[in-house]
Amino acid sequence: IIQEGGQIQFADQKQEFNKRPTKIGLRSLSRSISQSSTDSYSSVASYTDSSDDETSPRDKQQKNSKGSSDFCVKNIKQAVFGRREIEIAEQEMSALMALKKRAQGEKPLAGAKIVGYTHITAQTAVLMETLSALGAQCRWAACNFYSTLNEVAAALAESGFPVFAWKGESEDDFWWCIDRCVNVEGWQPNMILDDGGALTHWIYKKYPNMFKKIKGIVEENVTGVHRLYQLSKKFNNLYCCRESILDGLKKTTDMMFGGKQVVVCGYGEVGKGCCAALKAMGSIVYVTEIDPICALQACIDGFQLVKLNGVIWQVDIVTTCTGNKNVVTREHLGHMKNSCIVCNMGHSNTEIDVTSLHTPELTWERVRSQVDHVIWTDGKRIVLLAEGHLLNLSCSTVPTFVLSITATTQALALIELYNAPEGHYKQDVYLLPKKMDEYVASLHLPTFDAHLTELTDEQAKYLGLHKNGPFKPNYYRY
Amino acid sequence: IIQEGGQIQFADQKQEFNKRPTKIGLRSLSRSISQSSTDSYSSVASYTDSSDDETSPRDKQQKNSKGSSDFCVKNIKQAVFGRREIEIAEQEMSALMALKKRAQGEKPLAGAKIVGYTHITAQTAVLMETLSALGAQCRWAACNFYSTLNEVAAALAESGFPVFAWKGESEDDFWWCIDRCVNVEGWQPNMILDDGGALTHWIYKKYPNMFKKIKGIVEENVTGVHRLYQLSKKFNNLYCCRESILDGLKKTTDMMFGGKQVVVCGYGEVGKGCCAALKAMGSIVYVTEIDPICALQACIDGFQLVKLNGVIWQVDIVTTCTGNKNVVTREHLGHMKNSCIVCNMGHSNTEIDVTSLHTPELTWERVRSQVDHVIWTDGKRIVLLAEGHLLNLSCSTVPTFVLSITATTQALALIELYNAPEGHYKQDVYLLPKKMDEYVASLHLPTFDAHLTELTDEQAKYLGLHKNGPFKPNYYRY
């Protein structure tokens, strides 16, 4: 979060590189409409990409029903299908809807001009429409070449949002969209909602004068701000991965979990989630770690701590959750048994040394989408998922509930920054107040029909707390 | 299992009806090739159905590479894709491969002429090729209008198996295939491998003379033979459903399990599996039961035992696992909260009173394949999965490992019956010897790198057992 005129500290090169959109990374943050279909259900098929024409959206002349053409999407006619997806998402994003309702009267974002750069999904649409209801004007581009849901983009365009995004953008398209989003006559952004820092970097370099007018930036991944969205991060890592490891493996391989031997590399939050889920489904789970504290936790939690070398020949599945590079080397891959499944749940594409598998003596065979067999000369097959990219993003979906927490946090952060007295947030990267996380959490409790207990005056005094929080010191580990 | 000349006791009408193939039941016992794909991977797309021509297979003239035309499949040219699926299945069906290897020398099925009627999948192909290697001749038809994998059928036809099956058969096609399978000059079946009893019933009625020559019938579901495949049933119910409840819900709804309130109707084996899995993933699970013993088990296992009426207004998911009818009534459906998901994991299509939802005041909206929104006049939506058909079959897949146990048991049963001295199995339905289950289990242990302990002579004497089993009395509850 950077306030007006501030100098931004960008992510170091390594991370920035990983965050930049690439052709290789096939990420899907939303459920794909065609994904779960096994039969030819017609109305669904009617709005999938494959049936579309091949004309580039940039070459099309499209107008929405109000006559506006300030957008660029695949096919404005798909808006009705996208609207249905948005309506379904709204039902599961009640926290954002509640925020919208509560703050609607006072329009806390009146005058805000937000340029956004995220995945374009139904959940993003709910966020944009919330920001709009709170008084903001928004223009949006996609942060990924492939993740855009064309129908949702169409629905947003139809509702009057200047959206510039479609599935299957080229690199040139990608930058063109961003530019169309920012560089518009008579409109100058004063807030940025970024994902990975690329948009901020681009404005900073290309439109330095515009950058000086920016009142605040909301971005999850700038270096040093790891704790920015504690809550949203915890949900993305621990709770989300607990489910998506099962989902991703099942969708790609239809394997049975019971009795399978799995080694999970890394016992951070993602590793903890994966281990818990696999253990619960009857897998035998081994863990590797470099940090003795996490290692000890793995032990106490009932996982045998091993070196990868020690079990690589016997396991059925290898999963990486380290954030490190070359955790699974060509040597490891060589020692795996036939049919061993290899996948990555971590933070980068470098955990498995996939490059080392592109050698003449190995044969690659794509057996289905996101599933490659790498075949040794003796016939041994390794099953590589998503080419070593993130399984949870490539082959699973992030539940709407988790996206709701992220989106609600982003909306609150935008409100906080936009309304902060000048100078309150100095020229630096800032953590959001702990209270904001608590507020986001409280907005999500009704989903679970959960009833929070309130402190009595006497108890609050005893504990030295305000009755409405914050309830924990900053260093508290949830 | 019925031996030569025996009178068969058919399933009562109710069950038989449920077993008969219907257009409504979209079952998929195998992973669908197009299922998990989210991008347009070309080589996969090349052998999906949608791109095929519309000519009926019955009108086509097809020959395999050896010149035979004694088969009827969608497209013989797809054989190479089917062969790859079979090879992958073989790697996971090591028990059958071991059986093939062990028994191959002695050809225990030499002279056997088997007519089969099952789902046509890669796993069935492995079974057929095993039976063939053991000496049998096989002819095969599909037990379901929709479950046939055309590529696999093509691969079998290419290898010389008379297979009559394709995806999307009409009812007329269906009976035509069975007839082509049975009624062939110069070939008379002496063994039947049935699924549901329809094939047996059909031969009995239409070709009574042929029926008298049948030496044995292997069928899983004839009334009174519930314990026939104890092992295979346990795997299909408890272990398989433990995983497929999660898989089916995730694939259709992308929901998050953590914190969801679920009511599971029925705490038999299927219910136990569903409850355990959902609890492990963080759902709050309620159970309904009619049997006080199962009810007490649910209590001790940590599930609140309720009447459906008591919780219907508050739960996020309702799942039926009872085998009963009208467990979820229109009245229950009316009391559900908005977005409540309703699905059936049980044994019949009657558990949810879906018929009652086809009334003028309710609007049905198909939001994706297998997912319908039923919309009340006040806007409330109920999410009905697979139109109340079996979620585990419609929206999930049976893992190859489980299919392997079933197929291995079937192969052993065929060998046992075919080689039994005349009169050993009388004119009645019989349980397979317990030892056979133990043998099937032992063939699957290597999959888990499992090491069985052998009794010493002294221990066997102490326990009054043979060293090689059977190890338990018939009434033992595993």
Next chain:
Amino acid sequence: IIQEGGQIQFADQKQEFNKRPTKIGLRSLSRSISQSSTDSYSSVASYTDSSDDETSPRDKQQKNSKGSSDFCVKNIKQAVFGRREIEIAEQEMSALMALKKRAQGEKPLAGAKIVGYTHITAQTAVLMETLSALGAQCRWAACNFYSTLNEVAAALAESGFPVFAWKGESEDDFWWCIDRCVNVEGWQPNMILDDGGALTHWIYKKYPNMFKKIKGIVEENVTGVHRLYQLSKKFNNLYCCRESILDGLKKTTDMMFGGKQVVVCGYGEVGKGCCAALKAMGSIVYVTEIDPICALQACIDGFQLVKLNGVIWQVDIVTTCTGNKNVVTREHLGHMKNSCIVCNMGHSNTEIDVTSLHTPELTWERVRSQVDHVIWTDGKRIVLLAEGHLLNLSCSTVPTFVLSITATTQALALIELYNAPEGHYKQDVYLLPKKMDEYVASLHLPTFDAHLTELTDEQAKYLGLHKNGPFKPNYYRY
């Protein structure tokens, strides 16, 4: 269960031997009053055994407050303490109390003269007083030298029950008590409630004429009647052991379960319970099995199946649950690592070859009650619990709830047998009707505030069941 005049089939010698009371077997079926105390709380101490005088009860002249001396207990004055224990037990045995209330009007045991032979605990007292309220006359002896709670025996004697039992009986005392119980002028038993068959055997041998008048015998463990108390057995084995393995290990060794490596020998019901509990508390659990079906279950449930030899050198705990003999041999014991804990949760004292440890080169050191260190010449210590006797009986307690299920079943069995028309149960061992188990279960549901669902007429017809059960076929495996 044997009806009037029937010939009884006794347990074979092996089992009978194990069932006979021995000085070695220190069983405690009830919570011991002094057990959990760490400080010198006076009023508790006041009624413990240690402070008592040393006079044999047989030499004492005692009368209860009504003047009767037809009993023999340690100290009639302790009755008030025993009554309190009984009252506490009554609160947890609501099923028996409900049975008492329901059947009290009709006195279904009027005329029954029951001689009983069980552990003498507060729960047994509740059973006796229920039988009495239902019309029966009872005389009772203890089935174990050590398990009698003197205070409870005193309370029963004070209430007028002829009880002959105290803690620390000699073998001579033991048989004297049984004789006093049976051989009484003007009173002849017509029903037997036995535990292990010793009482039945004794009457049969010593008083053959009396035996002919016996109308029925209720006994849990006669050979061939394994399924007699399905429900009670399931609770005793699976659910009870799931808790008592933790309790027994904690009470004796104060160990931490998290991260401990454990091998559980045997994956029957007891083994399943032990494995589930230890896994849940974070132990790494290995399993040994001889039966491939149970072995496969262990695999699918997520336990590595091993031979004991393969892991004996690395594990922290070895537990036997097999019913077999010499499962843990001297050779295994020799290979264990220092501080390895060895204990037995199975059915006999022979599972661990304890005898082999009584050799000159090994030193035994009792470090606390039920805990011996066996010390090798190199200083290695093995921690042997309860000298290889049953850990769950020696070092843990059976929860009142489980005892309630057993006692309720016994009471119902006595009623059933006593009221059965002559000849209904023939001269053989019989299973109780399945419906009785269902009834026992239903009596215990209110404990859990559990609400059973009732079948509609339509549903009962559809399932072919009576609305009130039995709900499952005899072979059903819960």
Next chain:
Amino acid sequence: IIQEGGQIQFADQKQEFNKRPTKIGLRSLSRSISQSSTDSYSSVASYTDSSDDETSPRDKQQKNSKGSSDFCVKNIKQAVFGRREIEIAEQEMSALMALKKRAQGEKPLAGAKIVGYTHITAQTAVLMETLSALGAQCRWAACNFYSTLNEVAAALAESGFPVFAWKGESEDDFWWCIDRCVNVEGWQPNMILDDGGALTHWIYKKYPNMFKKIKGIVEENVTGVHRLYQLSKKFNNLYCCRESILDGLKKTTDMMFGGKQVVVCGYGEVGKGCCAALKAMGSIVYVTEIDPICALQACIDGFQLVKLNGVIWQVDIVTTCTGNKNVVTREHLGHMKNSCIVCNMGHSNTEIDVTSLHTPELTWERVRSQVDHVIWTDGKRIVLLAEGHLLNLSCSTVPTFVLSITATTQALALIELYNAPEGHYKQDVYLLPKKMDEYVASLHLPTFDAHLTELTDEQAKYLGLHKNGPFKPNYYRY
């Protein structure tokens, strides 16, 4: 941790009060020798307290075998039994033994004069002997009136340690012991190992000149130092309580966990551990929380979040883990159902309003040690454990493994402080370096036969870490 001459910030009055020893708090940090015994095993009985004489240790003349009388213990002759307990503890405290071995050559504590104030248990003895081996001189007093193991104190005295402690000290004894420990001619402490701050406070007030010479203080609970022992705290709270909630309930009530309804107040680390354990054993668990973030975690983990009022009438057990006061009020207690168990796992004695139960209309009945029945006029009984004091300390034991982590951390902290260059730790309370926690963890990995992975140079560079740690930023939440 306070360095030389520093001003200490004491705990606020509330906390200090809780930490001060009281007659009411019956804490036992170690397994009690007589605890698990149910029979009169003689050699154990021979060294229990009850058989001892009543003379106050202060009035006895005792010498150890080397002729020293600089100690005051119950009975120096019990040393042999205490030595055995210490030897057993050593086997489970291998981390401390390893530290002893590694650092023994260099004597990093040479010249250190440590005055200690902790529970006197076998584990403390291992710590003291380690400090001594590293070069320190130690004098020790007990921090609790009741927790001292007399045999261990005797063994320490016999080995030459000036120990002043016995079980059952009066308040006057208590301060006398501390004084004897500190105020000795020719010996002046330069390091303090405190527990709760009372010793530090006492020296500061009574011997201000001595206090100025103190080079460092190691204390776990000084206000503001919550993160001092992250690792040790995590183990004490989460992992330890996960086991001790079961142990404490079982030891006091012999209840069955399966099917019990439990409400856990507070979902911090202790609450999380309790909930996980109870859920795993088949209880139905409800949670109350005041913090919406912890509340949301409870929901996602599968626990129904409620207000205490909403479930108080239906639950079988109420457990508090909040650190708050009056969480369970008299009103709540009044609404509980008969036989409801109430206990406290939290941080203070104030969580349950026990005082409110001391009113004339309620009858208290002590049914066994640590278990009171509070009886309403209508006969309803509430089962109150440990009079509302900490169940985990009163009725369970802290596993040696957890004590080992604490003791190892204390030893390392003493070494760190004693050897730090003057001024390195300023006049304030300090966190120990993160690396120290990692080192403590690594010393405990061999216990689990755990194999840590080492970073390659390339990986360390990629991650920007040193190969030997620290591996995580300070804010990392394990």
